[in-house]
Amino acid sequence: MNIIELLGFGKTKPAPAVCKKCGKETDGIELLENAMICPHCDTYMRMGAMERIALIADKGTFTELFAKVKETNPIDFPGYEAKLKEAKKQSNLSEAVVCGTCEIESQPCAIFVMDSKFMMGSMGTVVGEKITSLFEEATRKGLPVIGFTTSGGARMQEGIFSLMQMAKVSGAAKRHSDSKNLYVTVLTDPTTGGVTASFAMQGDIIIAEPNALVGFAGARVIQQTTGEKLPEGFQRSEFLLEHGFVDVIEDRRRLRYTLANILRMHSSKGAKSS
Amino acid sequence: MAKKTQTAYDRVQAARSSGRNMGGYYINRMVDNFIELHGDRRFGDDSAIIAGIGFINNQPVTVIGMERGETIEERMKRNFGCPTPEGYRKALRLMKEAEKFGRPVICFIGSSGAYCGIDAEKRGQGEAIAENLFEMMGLKTPIISVIVGEGGSGGALALGVGDTVVMLENSVYSVISPEGCASILWKDAAKAPEAADALRLTSYDLHSFGVIDKVIEEQNRSAEEVCSELKKFILSEISRMKRISTDELLAARYDKFRRIGAPA
Ligand SMILES: [Zn+2]
Numbered sequence: 001m002n003i004i005e006l007l008g009f010g011k012t013k014p015a016p017a018v019c020k021k022c023g024k025e026t027d028g029i030e031l032l033e034n035a036m037i038c039p040h041c042d043t044y045m046r047m048g049a050m051e052r053i054a055l056i057a058d059k060g061t062f063t064e065l066f067a068k069v070k071e072t073n074p075i076d077f078p079g080y081e082a083k084l085k086e087a088k089k090q091s092n093l094s095e096a097v098v099c100g101t102c103e104i105e106s107q108p109c110a111i112f113v114m115d116s117k118f119m120m121g122s123m124g125t126v127v128g129e130k131i132t133s134l135f136e137e138a139t140r141k142g143l144p145v146i147g148f149t150t151s152g153g154a155r156m157q158e159g160i161f162s163l164m165q166m167a168k169v170s171g172a173a174k175r176h177s178d179s180k181n182l183y184v185t186v187l188t189d190p191t192t193g194g195v196t197a198s199f200a201m202q203g204d205i206i207i208a209e210p211n212a213l214v215g216f217a218g219a220r221v222i223q224q225t226t227g228e229k230l231p232e233g234f235q236r237s238e239f240l241l242e243h244g245f246v247d248v249i250e251d252r253r254r255l256r257y258t259l260a261n262i263l264r265m266h267s268s269k270g271a272k273s274s
Numbered sequence: 275m276a277k278k279t280q281t282a283y284d285r286v287q288a289a290r291s292s293g294r295n296m297g298g299y300y301i302n303r304m305v306d307n308f309i310e311l312h313g314d315r316r317f318g319d320d321s322a323i324i325a326g327i328g329f330i331n332n333q334p335v336t337v338i339g340m341e342r343g344e345t346i347e348e349r350m351k352r353n354f355g356c357p358t359p360e361g362y363r364k365a366l367r368l369m370k371e372a373e374k375f376g377r378p379v380i381c382f383i384g385s386s387g388a389y390c391g392i393d394a395e396k397r398g399q400g401e402a403i404a405e406n407l408f409e410m411m412g413l414k415t416p417i418i419s420v421i422v423g424e425g426g427s428g429g430a431l432a433l434g435v436g437d438t439v440v441m442l443e444n445s446v447y448s449v450i451s452p453e454g455c456a457s458i459l460w461k462d463a464a465k466a467p468e469a470a471d472a473l474r475l476t477s478y479d480l481h482s483f484g485v486i487d488k489v490i491e492e493q494n495r496s497a498e499e500v501c502s503e504l505k506k507f508i509l510s511e512i513s514r515m516k517r518i519s520t521d522e523l524l525a526a527r528y529d530k531f532r533r534i535g536a537p538a
Contacts, residue, residue, distance in 0.1 A: 074483070074535060075474040125535030132532065154427070156450045156458070159473045160485050163427060163449040164534040167435050170407035171528050178412060194449075196400035197388075197428040202408050216400035216428070217390030226391050235395060245398045 019043055035252045044209055044252060046189060049098040049115040052148055056256050057102035057111070064100040065137065066130045071095070074125060075159040083119070083157065091117040095126045096151070099134040101143065105260035107267060110138035113148040116190070120152030123195055127155075128165025131199065135172035144182035144263060145173075149200040153193020166198035173202050182266040184259065187214045187237065187246070201245070205262060207255070208237035208246045283467035285476050286452055288444040289424045290386070295497055296355060296423050297339020297382035298324055303498070304505050305330055305337055313364060317397060320361030321352045322385070325368050327377070330505065333512060336372035338365045338433060339382035340423075355423075356389035359402035362432050366406050369413055378416040378512050381433035384423025386451065388432070403432040410435035411531075416515035416523060418508055421445040421477075421486075437527050438511045439485070441477035442500065443492040447485075448475035485534060 014028030019038040026039055035055055036045040047055070053062050073080045088094060096118040101110050112131050114121045131147070138145045154162040173183060185203035189212035196216050200206075208214060215235035223230055233239050240246040250258050288294065301308060301324060308328035313319040325338040342355025349355075365381070372379045388399055410417060419436030425447030434447075441447060450458075452470035457463040474480075477489045490504050515523060 069537065075472075075479075077472055128535055129537070154449045156455050156473070158535070159449055160447060160475065160480055160483065161535045163431055164485060164531060166428060166431060167407055167411070167531045168534060170404070170435075171411040171531050174408050174411040175528070177408075194428050197403035197432075198407055199404070201398075201401040201404035214400075215395050216388065216403070217395065222390050222392060222395070228392050230392065234392065239396075243396050243398065245401050 017045065019045070037252060044189065044211065046116055046150070047252075048117060049093065049113040049148075052113045053098065053100075053102065053111070055252075056104060056146075056259065058104060058106065061103040062100055062111075063102070064098065066099050066133045067094065069095070069126050069129050069133075071124070071126050073157075074161040075157075077157040077159065080157040087119045091115070093118045095130070096121045096123070097127045097130050099130045101137075104146070104256060104263060107260055107263035108143060109146050109263060110134050110141075110143045111146045111148075114150045114195075116150045116152070119155065121150045121195075122152050122155035122162075123165055124155035124158040124162045125165060128162070128168050131169050132165075132172040135169070135176045138181060139172075139176045139179050142179070142181060144184065144266060145176060146184050146186070146259060147199065147203070148186045148188055149191045149195055150188045151191055151193065151195035151200075153195060163194065166194050169199045170202065173199055177202075177204070182263070184262055186250075186255065186259075187212055187240075189213050192216070192218065206245070206247050207258070208240060208249050209252055209255075210237055210249055212237045214240055214246075281467065282446075282470035282473070282476050282479075283452065285444050286424070286446050286466075286470050289384070289446045294384075294423055294444075295501075296341045296384040298341040298343075299497070300382050300420070300422060300501060300504070301326075301328075301337050301339050303501050304508075305335065308337070311364075311368060314360045314367055316360070316363055318358075318360045320358045320364060322355050322357045322389070323361035323365055325364055327368075330380075330512075331509060333509065334375075334377050335512075336368050336377050336379045337382070338368060338379065340385045340433070342385070353389055355385045356387060357385060357429060357432075358389045358394050359397045359399050362388075362402040362406050365433060366409055369410065369415075369417075373413050373415045376415060378418065378515070379413070380508060381417065381419045381436065383419060383421045383425050383430045383433050384445070385426050385429055386424055387426035388429030403428050406432040407435055411527065412524065414520045414524065416512060417527075418511055420504065420508075421447050426451065435527070435531070437515060437523060437530070438487050440488040440490060440504070440507065441480060441486050442490050442504070443477050445477055446470075446475045447477075447480055448473050 021043040022041040187208040305328035310326040452466035456465040456469040
């Protein structure tokens with residue numbers, strides 16, 4: 001796998017990054033080749049949607065879908081248009097999710113990848129519409145859906161419309177499931193609020209990256225309202241695994257292999273990996 | 275208070291006011307021969323959600339209502355009306371029972387939100403809500419959801435995936451509390467009234483967006499009159515839904531939520 005080539009870093013080199021945990025700087029290419037895991041201390045850095053797709057999809061197989069769904073300001077929330085404009089500029093993304101189809105070790109699937117760089121990965125009508133459309137497309141084509149979640153929750157600037165996206169996506173996920181299609185979610189850091197309380201937790205198989213923050217209510221809010229001391233590792237993947245809400249915690253460098261295996265085990269062809 | 279002169283925050287305060295009727299009131303008043311059914315068959319019973327079976331007129335129904343209680347003792351017992359995962363799982367269990375016996379489901383919603391605490395997280399608050407959304411979307415029996423108090427975010431939506439969604443005039447329904455919104459956005463919870471305006475969370479706002487189907491007026495009406503108006507509406511909706519096939523019912527439910535926030 002040549003991730004540098006996939007991401008089109010021919011002329012411009014990816015920038016070096018400093019690990020928040022150990023403070024050591026790592027060369028951009030080295031970091032990408034190590035799946036954005038700090039080579040010094042094994043800390044998982046957050047991954048953008050396109051880097052994620054490059055890491056997971058077979059080279060040249062990804063086709064983006066529903067990229068043109070446009071934002072509106074459904075409740076005329078003050079300052080929202082300016083905020084969206086700023087988010088686009090800052091993140092270089094059009095919204096908080098990228099959807100499409102691809103192959104993983106030659107297994108076709110539909111895929112959505114959220115990106116926390118865009119307004120904390122919050123879910124508004126565009127995110128809801130794109131993921132719903134992806135489930136509908138996957139249902140029509142009989143494709144499995146692989147979903148990478150990262151989100152601060154529902155996007156409050158879209159008011160009740162953002163809340164209703166939870167129901168909307170759930171409806172499409174339910175139909176996809178009723179047609180006997182596979183849905184695998186991969187919970188990445190952080191997945192919280194309305195996304196946790198909807199499609200993140202609706203997978204047939206739920207995978208989580210190590211030490212990812214996954215929960216419904218914010219830890220600070222819980223501490224403030226209850227005054228309770230939060231246990232060690234609260235709302236981390238390992239905590240969810242222990243309490244029975246995650247099927248498997250997988251190393252990011254093995255995700256592609258594991259996803260391909262899961263896809264093969266659910267395909268009618270059912271062939272074992274060569 | 276008149277419809278036009280009342281601010282959004284007035285309605286938030288009305289929806290939360292200590293005298294306001296929640297699920298328990300409507301169940302007592304509307305449902306004959308009510309039998310409360312307890313527990314999620316997994317872990318426990320959540321007193322913030324009252325659920326059971328009974329008759330409305332002669333129609334057997336399953337009713338599920340959020341309740342915070344009256345006295346301080348009752349409020350503590352009912353966790354101030356904030357449901358735990360066990361509450362949502364009990365609700366789903368009884369919805370499935372209703373589906374099996376072809377009974378309509380009526381949900382009364384009024385809560386500041388799903389309980390936020392360490393134990394609720396341990397037992398999968400997010401998963402419990404997600405499961406309800408997923409299963410309600412395919413439940414093969416009519417669902418009527420009524421917002422009677424504060425419809426607090428995902429914890430309210432977990433009983434809100436209805437074929438018909440109706441709000442009492444002075445109830446509110448929002449993705450986040452005005453206080454939460456104001457403190458995140460403007461670092462000042464005291465700006466909640468401005469946030470309430472900006473969030474467009476009143477029954478009339480939601481009706482104008484097409485997110486809910488009906489507003490039951492409360493102005494110049496006693497609680498009893500509001501309840502009997504609601505009962506009439508529920509009965510007419512049940513008889514309307516009985517006339518259509520299950521496939522049509524499910525298709526309409528899907529489309530109802532599918533079109534929210536879809537490009538025109
Ligand atoms: Zn490091």
